[in-house]
Amino acid sequence: MKIAILGTGMVGRTLAERLAGLGHDVQIGTRSPQETMARTSPDPNMGTPGFATWHKDHANVKLVRFEEAARHGELVMNATAGRATIEILSGIGQEALAGKTLIDISNSLDFSKGMPPTLLVSNTDSLGEAVQRLLPKTRVVKTLNTVNAELMVRPASLAKGEHTLFLCGDDEGAKAQVRTLLCEGFGWTDVIDLGGMRAARGTEMYLPLWISLWGALKTPSFSIRVVR
Amino acid sequence: MKIAILGTGMVGRTLAERLAGLGHDVQIGTRSPQETMARTSPDPNMGTPGFATWHKDHANVKLVRFEEAARHGELVMNATAGRATIEILSGIGQEALAGKTLIDISNSLDFSKGMPPTLLVSNTDSLGEAVQRLLPKTRVVKTLNTVNAELMVRPASLAKGEHTLFLCGDDEGAKAQVRTLLCEGFGWTDVIDLGGMRAARGTEMYLPLWISLWGALKTPSFSIRVVR
Numbered sequence: 001m002k003i004a005i006l007g008t009g010m011v012g013r014t015l016a017e018r019l020a021g022l023g024h025d026v027q028i029g030t031r032s033p034q035e036t037m038a039r040t041s042p043d044p045n046m047g048t049p050g051f052a053t054w055h056k057d058h059a060n061v062k063l064v065r066f067e068e069a070a071r072h073g074e075l076v077m078n079a080t081a082g083r084a085t086i087e088i089l090s091g092i093g094q095e096a097l098a099g100k101t102l103i104d105i106s107n108s109l110d111f112s113k114g115m116p117p118t119l120l121v122s123n124t125d126s127l128g129e130a131v132q133r134l135l136p137k138t139r140v141v142k143t144l145n146t147v148n149a150e151l152m153v154r155p156a157s158l159a160k161g162e163h164t165l166f167l168c169g170d171d172e173g174a175k176a177q178v179r180t181l182l183c184e185g186f187g188w189t190d191v192i193d194l195g196g197m198r199a200a201r202g203t204e205m206y207l208p209l210w211i212s213l214w215g216a217l218k219t220p221s222f223s224i225r226v227v228r
Numbered sequence: 229m230k231i232a233i234l235g236t237g238m239v240g241r242t243l244a245e246r247l248a249g250l251g252h253d254v255q256i257g258t259r260s261p262q263e264t265m266a267r268t269s270p271d272p273n274m275g276t277p278g279f280a281t282w283h284k285d286h287a288n289v290k291l292v293r294f295e296e297a298a299r300h301g302e303l304v305m306n307a308t309a310g311r312a313t314i315e316i317l318s319g320i321g322q323e324a325l326a327g328k329t330l331i332d333i334s335n336s337l338d339f340s341k342g343m344p345p346t347l348l349v350s351n352t353d354s355l356g357e358a359v360q361r362l363l364p365k366t367r368v369v370k371t372l373n374t375v376n377a378e379l380m381v382r383p384a385s386l387a388k389g390e391h392t393l394f395l396c397g398d399d400e401g402a403k404a405q406v407r408t409l410l411c412e413g414f415g416w417t418d419v420i421d422l423g424g425m426r427a428a429r430g431t432e433m434y435l436p437l438w439i440s441l442w443g444a445l446k447t448p449s450f451s452i453r454v455v456r
Contacts, residue, residue, distance in 0.1 A: 202437030209430030
């Protein structure tokens with residue numbers, strides 16, 4: 001399947017590597033491929049290796065402009081930083097994304113006021129809802145935003161995969177399509193449908209607890225299992 | 229131990245019944261004992277039986293005014309509705325609660341704009357922090373606010389108790405005291421200390437996800453296990 005990943009950070013790279021490994025035709029989108037490829041030293045904030053370093057070992061993933069990636073993808077995954085998501089999707093425009101399923105993984109973390117971050121959007125709105133409003137002809141599904149990148153694509157690497165993922169969105173067909181990718185592609189065994197896109201508020205507002213748990217457990221490699 | 233429960237709703241009653249059963253000397257506080265005892269028919273919103281009906285079977289729990297309960301308790305548990313918590317604690321006043329440990333279970337759910345509720349306080353503040361600011365001489369511990377009343381006091385009734393509770397607060401001694409009550413009293417086996425009271429933002433902002441899960445699972449009798 002032709003898949004577009006928007007965003008070249010750790011999440012975008014991890015998704016691209018895993019999906020390409022599953023045999024998908026993956027393109028990864030960025031603002032300026034030239035500038036992204038020029039980054040050979042690690043990110044000063046996150047310590048992530050420069051994209052060019054990563055790309056040497058993943059030359060099967062084509063790096064293109066955001067809009068070109070969006071046109072390539074039958075399925076599009078938004079892995080951009082939450083603070084930039086709306087601007088980037090606005091730049092791509094409705095037409096390139098119309099009729100497609102878009103998996104929104106973004107969280108509206110605001111690091112500008114120090115650590116731990118707060119949220120730019122919360123309580124009475126969510127990024128998932130904002131993305132769906134911006135792209136009314138696109139079938140948006142919110143998922144994967146509650147675990148770290150490695151667990152997103154290899155859930156079985158923790159506790160034999162016995163933990164839970166959430167999804168929500170307004171289109172039942174798109175949710176079924178995404179569920180298949182999550183379960184048959186990545187190996188998730190417990191995916192709970194929370195309902196319409198409004199439920200994205202809940203999964204996005206879970207982030208402050210996730211960040212506290214990261215601090216308490218001294219690792220981001222944890223997840224939650226819904227026990228019922 | 230002398231324990232005060234503030235609030236006569238389902239949470240307050242469940243805590244009172246369990247703690248009295250464990251041999252504690254429990255008083256339950258309300259605005260007006262006379263008015264509370266006059267309620268013999270079920271609550272029109274929640275369907276909870278009138279307090280007088282419940283009290284017939286729990287006469288060992290004395291019903292008194294909020295302030296009187298607070299003075300009685302060596303340990304105080306706030307089980308009032310989040311929208312009323314600050315007003316009620318202000319009414320009791322700092323002096324009656326000074327030097328005591330107060331367990332804050334409240335959530336700032338706002339049902340006034342319809343279902344599902346939003347939060348009155350979130351993101352850059354929390355009810356737990358507001359309570360601690362209001363009562364600087366009281367050692368506030370936030371916990372129990374992420375599960376329903378029955379699971380708070382009988383965690384082993386679900387999945388052999390293999391699920392997780394969170395606590396946070398600024399006083400290490402008070403957190404150790406509360407942990408003992410939770411584990412040795414109620415039977416919790418996995419209690420994660422999230423750090424200072426600021427972490428209450430995370431557990432309070434988990435509520436919208438909890439409410440979505442209630443809808444998806446058709447029962448409030450679920451919990452989450454932190455898998456690591």
